Amino acid sequence: MKITTVTARVVLLLAGFAALAGGCIMADRVVEIVLNDSTCAGWSENHTSANYTSDAMVDYANELEQILEDEDLSREDIVSAHLVRVSYGVTEFSHTHDWTVSGSVTVRRDDISDGPAVLFDYASLSVEAALGQDLPVPLQAGGVGVVNRALADFIEGGSPVLVFRVVNSGVVPPPSVADPIRFDWLACVHIQVITSMDVEVPDPF
Numbered sequence: 001m002k003i004t005t006v007t008a009r010v011v012l013l014l015a016g017f018a019a020l021a022g023g024c025i026m027a028d029r030v031v032e033i034v035l036n037d038s039t040c041a042g043w044s045e046n047h048t049s050a051n052y053t054s055d056a057m058v059d060y061a062n063e064l065e066q067i068l069e070d071e072d073l074s075r076e077d078i079v080s081a082h083l084v085r086v087s088y089g090v091t092e093f094s095h096t097h098d099w100t101v102s103g104s105v106t107v108r109r110d111d112i113s114d115g116p117a118v119l120f121d122y123a124s125l126s127v128e129a130a131l132g133q134d135l136p137v138p139l140q141a142g143g144v145g146v147v148n149r150a151l152a153d154f155i156e157g158g159s160p161v162l163v164f165r166v167v168n169s170g171v172v173p174p175p176s177v178a179d180p181i182r183f184d185w186l187a188c189v190h191i192q193v194i195t196s197m198d199v200e201v202p203d204p205f
Helices: 007-021 060-070 141-155
Strands: 002-005 026-047 052-058 078-092 100-109 117-126 162-172 181-202
Touching: 026 052, 026 060, 026 078, 026 162, 060 141, 078 117, 078 141, 100 141, 117 141, 117 162, 141 162, 141 181
Parallel strands: none
Antiparallel strands: 002 026, 026 181, 052 162, 078 181, 100 117, 100 162
16 A cells, blocks of 8 residues: 655644644634555566456455554544546566456455446557556446445445456466566556544634
């Protein structure tokens, strides 16, 4: 999980309030904090056919609990959470020639029945060109819905587990027993979590 937050800014803001407060009358206010989090699913592909599937399971509840724990927050502090984007990249590739692949990635819940639905499609993607990259993909509404419902269920106390499946339908040049397609890659789901906290600020009135 990779996380970027605005917590530091909030701390500085509160420090500024404290410095300005002095003998001022204080008032309770609710401050919202934006947490940006990314969770990645990875696959190690090794196939002799252009038509293959590969699954990656993510304990999404555990991932979300970790982000909250790191920020000393709880589920009750979450105002809302939603998917903002998905990106992909190849992490390992050592062929003497490139491959172009076509297919889709679906997502479903493993803890309850929801999905599968297509999260994104890919067509004629160069494996070599994606090495070490973090590339955005256009999203499909069905898959976005599965992820957002998982986030909503987590807020309500659920324990969502997501299964991301690669459904590949084309490889150029065609792989074979003598020349299998082999590479490692990942897709990262980027979400935004809005939390709130009560603070005291100077009341000018």
